[in-house]
Amino acid sequence: MAMAASSNSEAESASDISNLFKPIYLKDVPHLSHYVPNLQTRPNPLDHNPYFNTRHLRDHGFYLTHSDLVLRHIENDPSPLPRFAYHRAGPRKLIYFDPSLVRVGIVTCGGLCPGLNTVIRELVMGLWHLYDVRHIMGITAGYRGFYSSEPLPLNPKVVQHWHNVGGTLLQTSRGGFHLNDIVDAIQNHAFNQVYIIGGDGTMRGAVKIFEEIRRRKLEVAVVGIPKTVDNDVGIIDKSFGFQTAVEMAQQAISAAHVEAESAVNGIGLVKLMGRSTGHIALHATLSSRDVDCCLIPEIDFYLEGKGGLFEFLDQRLKENGHVVIVVAEGAGQDIIPRTDSQKEEQDESGNLVFLDVGAWLKSELNNWWARDHPHELFTVKYIDPTYMIRAVHANASDNLYCTLLAHSAIHGVMAGYTGFVTGPINGNYAYIPLEDVAQANNPVDTKDHKWSWVRSITNQPDFVRR
Ligand SMILES: Nc1ncnc2c1ncn2[C@@H]1O[C@H](COP(=O)(O)OP(=O)(O)OP(=O)(O)O)[C@@H](O)[C@H]1O
Numbered sequence: 001m002a003m004a005a006s007s008n009s010e011a012e013s014a015s016d017i018s019n020l021f022k023p024i025y026l027k028d029v030p031h032l033s034h035y036v037p038n039l040q041t042r043p044n045p046l047d048h049n050p051y052f053n054t055r056h057l058r059d060h061g062f063y064l065t066h067s068d069l070v071l072r073h074i075e076n077d078p079s080p081l082p083r084f085a086y087h088r089a090g091p092r093k094l095i096y097f098d099p100s101l102v103r104v105g106i107v108t109c110g111g112l113c114p115g116l117n118t119v120i121r122e123l124v125m126g127l128w129h130l131y132d133v134r135h136i137m138g139i140t141a142g143y144r145g146f147y148s149s150e151p152l153p154l155n156p157k158v159v160q161h162w163h164n165v166g167g168t169l170l171q172t173s174r175g176g177f178h179l180n181d182i183v184d185a186i187q188n189h190a191f192n193q194v195y196i197i198g199g200d201g202t203m204r205g206a207v208k209i210f211e212e213i214r215r216r217k218l219e220v221a222v223v224g225i226p227k228t229v230d231n232d233v234g235i236i237d238k239s240f241g242f243q244t245a246v247e248m249a250q251q252a253i254s255a256a257h258v259e260a261e262s263a264v265n266g267i268g269l270v271k272l273m274g275r276s277t278g279h280i281a282l283h284a285t286l287s288s289r290d291v292d293c294c295l296i297p298e299i300d301f302y303l304e305g306k307g308g309l310f311e312f313l314d315q316r317l318k319e320n321g322h323v324v325i326v327v328a329e330g331a332g333q334d335i336i337p338r339t340d341s342q343k344e345e346q347d348e349s350g351n352l353v354f355l356d357v358g359a360w361l362k363s364e365l366n367n368w369w370a371r372d373h374p375h376e377l378f379t380v381k382y383i384d385p386t387y388m389i390r391a392v393h394a395n396a397s398d399n400l401y402c403t404l405l406a407h408s409a410i411h412g413v414m415a416g417y418t419g420f421v422t423g424p425i426n427g428n429y430a431y432i433p434l435e436d437v438a439q440a441n442n443p444v445d446t447k448d449h450k451w452s453w454v455r456s457i458t459n460q461p462d463f464v465r466r
């Protein structure tokens, strides 16, 4: 019997790994040589850089080749989904630009995120010290800066201390995306390398810029560096600044806990960023362990009745005397009453303006308690650290991440790639088609282990009406 069982399970595990041999499709990225004829190549200047030993042999040398790939899924995925591979980021033996003729434009768009200034600094440092590029310009105040203001000359001396400063010293903005004005400005400034740092909206704009540049057959490489404190950009492992934001959120949660615990029937309510994804709220909840309930945009919730939030809070207050709630800014937007004009309100980029879910919840909580427990003490302390978690400089690990991102972007552009994004996939830096990143979003997967883990430590309801 034992023998039969063991050979059965061996046969099962042997057949289980057949998916490892599914075909792998390469997600190629565009290259300048695809549409610009007769491009000259030259040896990589790293050959003569005293800090790099380019003759040092790994398996096949210091430089990466077209065959160095990163797999999208490294686990044995039993689903019928296809398997994809991306070009691995890093220096190439031959480059497609004469460094003395390179003219760089760097722009930051969208909301702030810890690490923006580090990425800019490392782009400047890397271009200057690795590739001897001397003409580097910062475009000020987002996409509109291309056509509405003079660029800011950047060099190592100017950017030396930028990694110690939050925000973006180039400034940023929303809106102002006028494709032809932007590409005309790129031509007028004779930029041939454009580094675009921003979130999902920025990447969608970058695709259009790249396509227009290709349509005009300009010898200009366009690279996107994904930035989003919400971690809502897909394909890459996570976005820079996200970890810093989660770390900063701990202070708010901890304060909410102290306030709630020090009151009779105290509720500490913390609103964290996350327009369409609850990653910050989820990760902050898991790291803190003081949170009783985490509300995210991916899960609808309701207040009244069986299985609702109030029933859960009632119970938890009876058990513990206090409750800490973390709510992502995009949660509950469907159930907050809106006036007609609020339904229409958009920011300059066309994103719907959200109502303050924290303020609404606070008022609903107070009404509920006054109605159901009129003679008992009750306190809601609402903490909204919104900008405090993103308007800070990057922590050590995000700073390192920003450096690797910037250098990966530079190596890819110098090698002639264009219309791509660089970012880590399974811990390895890769070149990903811009279009794919612009289309991919990254919601919290509420069916996977991480969300189950949240539910298991908070024991909060699943908000499924039964
Ligand atoms: N579909 C689009 N096509 C062209 N440009 C776009 C598009 N969506 C947004 N943009 C432009 O990209 C810039 C940034 O967009 P947005 O304000 O949505 O921020 P984001 O890049 O998504 O960053 P975040 O959401 O993390 O703050 C703006 O200048 C906006 O006009």
Ligand SMILES: O=P(O)(O)OC[C@H]1O[C@](O)(CO)[C@@H](O)[C@@H]1O
Residues within 6 Å of the ligand: 111, 112, 199, 228, 229, 230, 273, 274, 275, 329, 347, 390
């Ligand atoms: O107030 P701002 O600068 O428009 O930014 C707020 C938004 O930016 C983000 O930080 C990133 O999209 C969101 O979480 C938030 O809704």
Ligand SMILES: [Mg+2]
Residues within 6 Å of the ligand: 110, 199, 200, 201
């Ligand atoms: Mg966005």
